Amino acid sequence: MRRYLWFALLLLPFLLSPFPFYVTLLNFFAIAALVALSLYVLTGLGGMTSFAQAAFMGVAAYATALLTTRAGVSPWAGLALGLGLTLAFALVLGLLTVRLKGHFLPLSTIAWQVALYILAGNLVGLTGGHTGLTDLPALSLGSFSLDSPFRYAFLSLFLLALLVLALHNLRESRLGRALLALRGDALTAASFGVDPAALRLKAFLLAGGIAGLAGFLYAHFLRFVNPTPFSLEASIKYLVMAVAGGVGTIPGVLLGSALFTGLEDWLKDLLPLLLGRQGNYETIAYGLVLAGILLFAPQGLWPLLAGKRAFGRPALPEAKPLPQRPPSGRRGEVVLEARGLRKAFGGLLAVNGVSFALRRGEILALIGPNGAGKSTTFNLVTGALPPDGGQVFLFGQEVTGLPPYRVHPLGLGRTFQHPHIFPEMTVLENAALATYARTRAGFLQVLFGLHRKEEARALATALEALRRVGLGELALERADRLTAGQQRLLELARLLASGAEVLLLDEPGAGLRAGEKRELAKLLLALAREGYSVLLVDHDMDLVMGLADRVVVMNYGEKIAEGTPEEVQKNPLVRAAYLGEVEAA
Numbered sequence: 001m002r003r004y005l006w007f008a009l010l011l012l013p014f015l016l017s018p019f020p021f022y023v024t025l026l027n028f029f030a031i032a033a034l035v036a037l038s039l040y041v042l043t044g045l046g047g048m049t050s051f052a053q054a055a056f057m058g059v060a061a062y063a064t065a066l067l068t069t070r071a072g073v074s075p076w077a078g079l080a081l082g083l084g085l086t087l088a089f090a091l092v093l094g095l096l097t098v099r100l101k102g103h104f105l106p107l108s109t110i111a112w113q114v115a116l117y118i119l120a121g122n123l124v125g126l127t128g129g130h131t132g133l134t135d136l137p138a139l140s141l142g143s144f145s146l147d148s149p150f151r152y153a154f155l156s157l158f159l160l161a162l163l164v165l166a167l168h169n170l171r172e173s174r175l176g177r178a179l180l181a182l183r184g185d186a187l188t189a190a191s192f193g194v195d196p197a198a199l200r201l202k203a204f205l206l207a208g209g210i211a212g213l214a215g216f217l218y219a220h221f222l223r224f225v226n227p228t229p230f231s232l233e234a235s236i237k238y239l240v241m242a243v244a245g246g247v248g249t250i251p252g253v254l255l256g257s258a259l260f261t262g263l264e265d266w267l268k269d270l271l272p273l274l275l276g277r278q279g280n281y282e283t284i285a286y287g288l289v290l291a292g293i294l295l296f297a298p299q300g301l302w303p304l305l306a307g308k309r310a311f312g313r314p315a316l317p318e319a320k321p322l323p324q325r326p327p328s329g330r331r332g333e334v335v336l337e338a339r340g341l342r343k344a345f346g347g348l349l350a351v352n353g354v355s356f357a358l359r360r361g362e363i364l365a366l367i368g369p370n371g372a373g374k375s376t377t378f379n380l381v382t383g384a385l386p387p388d389g390g391q392v393f394l395f396g397q398e399v400t401g402l403p404p405y406r407v408h409p410l411g412l413g414r415t416f417q418h419p420h421i422f423p424e425m426t427v428l429e430n431a432a433l434a435t436y437a438r439t440r441a442g443f444l445q446v447l448f449g450l451h452r453k454e455e456a457r458a459l460a461t462a463l464e465a466l467r468r469v470g471l472g473e474l475a476l477e478r479a480d481r482l483t484a485g486q487q488r489l490l491e492l493a494r495l496l497a498s499g500a501e502v503l504l505l506d507e508p509g510a511g512l513r514a515g516e517k518r519e520l521a522k523l524l525l526a527l528a529r530e531g532y533s534v535l536l537v538d539h540d541m542d543l544v545m546g547l548a549d550r551v552v553v554m555n556y557g558e559k560i561a562e563g564t565p566e567e568v569q570k571n572p573l574v575r576a577a578y579l580g581e582v583e584a585a
Contacts, residue, residue: 003168006161013153024149025261027221030156032241033257034214037163038207039242040253045176046203047183051235052093052109055116056208057215058230059086062120064216065133065225075139075220082216083209090208091201098200113232120227132226139220152221159217163210164250166447171250173446173455177433179203181422187384188420190404191413192498193437202443233283237264240286244293246300248424255302263289316428316475319456321464322438327501327531331361335395335533336412336502341380342389343373350376352557353390358502363524363534365544365565368554369577374537375417377554378506381535382414383407394502409437413500417507417537419487423480427471430479430490431462434498465496469523484511492523503527504535509543521547545569553577 016022035053042048063085064078097108120127127133138147139155146152170176178199181189186196219225228234241260246252267285297304329335336358343351351373358364366374379385381392383404391400399407413434421430435458441451466472469489474482482490488511495503505524509517517540524534524547538544544551545565553561553568555577561568568574 003165006164007158009157009161010154012157013150017150020149023153025265026153027149027156029258029261030153030160031214031218031221032238032261033160033254034163034217035211035238036242036245036253036257037160037167037250038210038214039239040167040247040250041170041179041203041210042207043239043242044247044249044253045171045179045183046200047179048098048200048204049106049239050109050204050207051106051232051239052113052116053207053211053238054230054232054234055113056086056090056211057218057234058116058120058227059089060212060215061219061225061230062127062133065136065219066126068137069133069135075137075216079213079216083212086208086212086215087205090205094201094204094208098204099197110232113235117227117231120230128226130226130228132224134224136220136223136225138223146220149221156217156221159213164254165449167250169449169451170443170446173451174432174436174439174441174458175199175443175446177425177429178436180425181433184422184424185420187404188416189433189436191382191384191408192434192494193405193408195403195405206443237286240290244290244300246302248299249302249306251306252300252302255305256300259301260286314476317456317459317463319453319460321461322435322457322499324461324499327360327533329360329531331531332359334358334393335360336381336535337393338377338381338390339393340390341377341387341392343376343380343385343387350557351380351387354554354557354559355390356552356559356562358533358535360533361528361531362549363528363536363547365536365538365548365551366554367537367539367541367544367551371556372554372577373557374554375506376557378414378504378535378537382412382504408498408500411499411501412504413495413498413502414504415488415491415495415506415508417510419484419491419511421479421482421487421490423478425479426475427466427477427479427482427490428459428462428475431466431475431493431497432458434465434494434496435461438499462493462497465493466490468496469493470519485513485516488512489516489520492520501531502533502535506537507539508536509538509540517543 012026013023016026035057038053042050060082063082064075067073067078067081068075093112097105100108121130138145140146146155178189178194181194182196182199190196218229241256242253245256245259271285293301334357339355341351341354354377366377368374376385380387383399383402386401391398394407394410394412397410399410439454439458441454445451463472463475466475469492471486471489471493479490488508492508508520512520521543528534536544536548548565550563551565551568552559553574560573560577561571
């Protein structure tokens with residue numbers, strides 16, 4: 001398969017063997033690429049920015065250096081200790097930082113990076129200060145010593161190819177989709193069972209571990225460790241590599257690593273000659289090169305070079321879908337109940353004492369003028385907002401104030417007022433995101449490729465849902481190519497793929513043409529007959545009145561009417577809210 005072609009990197013030492021300098025440079029490329037790939041996990045998939053990757057390298061490098069030079073044990077024991085300490089450091093740093101938003105996360109990683117660099121330079125008795133630790137033993141595999149750049153290149157490139165394969169598995173998995181969703185819209189991801197903080201922390205640990213592996217390789221390649229390669233400047237360099245090549249793609253990250261590894265050495269020789277003095281001028285050059293790349297290729301060099309060409313367009317899944325348990329229970333029983341919900345934003349009372357009950361197999365419409373509090377009520381019911389008062393029950397279990405990722409697995413799914421899709425994913429992947437709570441593969445299973453059967457079934461489930469809403473032919477298209485109406489249908493397909501029995505639809509008819517609305521109505525009526533329960537918000541009164549079994553009307557945050565469509569249309573309070581008619585005395 002095409003992904004295994006990355007092992008062709010192992011041919012490079014043979015091709016470059018007549019040029020020892022370039023074989024050495026090849027090792028530096030492999031090590032830099034490992035660190036840059038850690039940023040692919042963190043930034044490209046998870047949307048988090050870290051300036052501490054060189055610090056993770058340093059923790060592992062110093063751990064193996066101290067263990068092998070002071071205790072005289074095997075470097076492979078140093079690898080185990082180094083990775084263990086790196087993961088412990090990443091865990092502490094992650095627990096303190098991954099919940100931060102905006103610029104606070106990168107700023108906090110800068111602080112930790114600088115602190116560790118200063119610590120390494122000042123603990124002279126332990127780390128050797130800026131003089132460093134020397135005479136680290138060479139790595140060996142049995143009796144085969146990796147004591148030359150040529151031999152070492154096979155190990156570093158083999159580990160790089162393995163990591164590329166593992167991260168390809170990650171991208172094509174439930175976890176990869178969830179990380180991409182978190183980068184774009186954490187609320188949507190949480191609405192399908194993704195725990196944002198927990199998943200970000202796991203990605204942070206994985207990225208830290210990868211950088212730690214690079215630090216181990218760096219230490220035993222040079223057989224010398226000092227603080228300089230693990231400075232803030234080094235972290236910035238690795239981030240520049242990833243971003244310049246295209247941090248959202250694996251080939252882009254490798255391209256950026258190769259480009260800047262070669263560029264660094266070339267600039268160190270050229271710039272002093274041009275400027276007539278010594279100095280770290282290459283850092284300025286990095287900034288200029290990066291600015292130029294981002295100006296003409298905002299997504300990085302690889303997306304620009306690859307263009308719109310599809311490399312290995314995937315086939316449609318042919319596996320059996322995930323087991324689907326049809327809605328069960330007595331028709332007409334209450335499945336979702338809100339009691340006295342209340343929510344205020346400062347002095348604005350958005351929802352005030354709203355109560356309603358949704359029964360099995362029923363379509364209940366929640367309507368009202370703009371600003372009536374309908375979407376806020378949706379958010380209170382689904383856990384997107386904690387209520388100031390009142391209770392929410394799902395299948396008889398109280399879920400008041402639970403976050404969305406805990407509410408969804410109990411059987412509740414929702415769409416949004418404005419379609420929340422992920423343009424960098426295909427239509428099929430967008431729908432497959434909804435199977436997150438129905439699948440179980442963890443990071444180790446995914447990285448080792450042990451998730452593929454489950455993944456194939458998840459994709460088959462998503463395809464089945466897409467076909468039911470009429471989007472099956474567009475499954476392999478990018479989601480950003482869909483029309484507004486098709487994006488609405490994609491959101492509905494996600495709900496069907498999720499296995500939820502209680503469906504909350506926020507303006508599902510918006511953007512649909514008349515024919516599409518008729519098809520939507522047929523689908524919702526069919527779902528209700530199958531035992532699904534639908535809570536619907538929409539401003540299209542023809543659609544609502546033709547679909548709903550009962551209607552709840554809100555105005556200024558309060559429920560003003562409830563009943564059948566015919567009863568509600570005759571209610572003077574409803575007519576006053578919509579038409580401005582004065583209620584008869």
